[in-house]
Amino acid sequence: MIDYQALLNLQIPDTLHSYTNKDCLLYALSLGYGDTPLADSQLRFVFEKGLRAVPSMGVILAHPGYWPRTMDTGLDWVRIVHAEQGLTLHKPLPAQASVIGKSRIVDIVDKGADKGALITYERRILELDSCEPLCTITQTMIARGDGGFGGPQKASAKPPSPPDRAPDHVVDLTTPADMALLYRLNGDWNPLHADPDVARQAGFDRPILHGLATWGVAVRAIMQAVCDYDNTRIASIFGRFTAPAYPGETFRVNIWTQGNEVFFRVAALEREVIVINNGRVELTG
DSSP: OOOHHHHHTOOOOOEEEEEOHHHHHHHHHHTTTTSSTTOHHHHHHHSSTTOOOOGGGGGGTTOOOOHHHHSSOOOOGGGEEEEEEEEEESSOOOSSEEEEEEEEEEEEEEOOTTTOEEEEEEEEEEETTTOOEEEEEEEEEEETTOOOSSOOOOOOOOOOOOOSSOOSEEEEEEOOTTHHHHHGGGSOOOGGGTOHHHHHHTTOSSOOOOHHHHHHHHHHHHHHHTSTTOGGGEEEEEEEEOSOOOTTOEEEEEEEEETTEEEEEEEETTTTEEEEEEEEEEEOO
């Protein structure tokens, strides 16, 4: 059972993280960058010559680990799923750096005993030596087994919505069957994405793909369709997870452009299920 005030005051330890060119390469490869290896536009993310960091890599920097499981939270961690993900880039990410992550829980909403609880936390990533901000991450989780604890109940903010017209771009990207096993090497060791027994305990028939992997594939589609793989064009990214995705599925990313805003929606084609909705990317001017 959630203790509202104790969870809100949870002291998630700061995280030091030194990442190298190799980590930068691994992240890009885990999302399928470089599948056309002779294309210079993708090569810049998967080859050390002139290496650039994929903008969405900000979400894996100085990760505090799966703290709902490793800390005294009172949460039924097995039943937690990813609900929303945001990233604001204060400047383009360097291909290698030493950083510090400062995490805190910013909101807990009681949706009711049958709907669970929404938990939002923020992680600020600062360059270690200068303390200059690189990016800010926001993440909302649904603790499906922890609703009805008597905490605050409030309506969620209205999410971004695409224009009411056909998409400007449609990008289909196929994911490999081992994608979750590769993506977890970026630092997310939640066994839900690798262990069939844990997946069954959580109510899935097999391990699901990391939400951040699906989210990263969506950003890859936008980089391809809208940005010509220019990493400096991405200022912020948001997406709402609406259904679990599985390794090996084909993702159809519908993309709408409207000035410096890009809206997106991701469907798992084989199941005809929307897995990310209400996506929005803000482009630099």
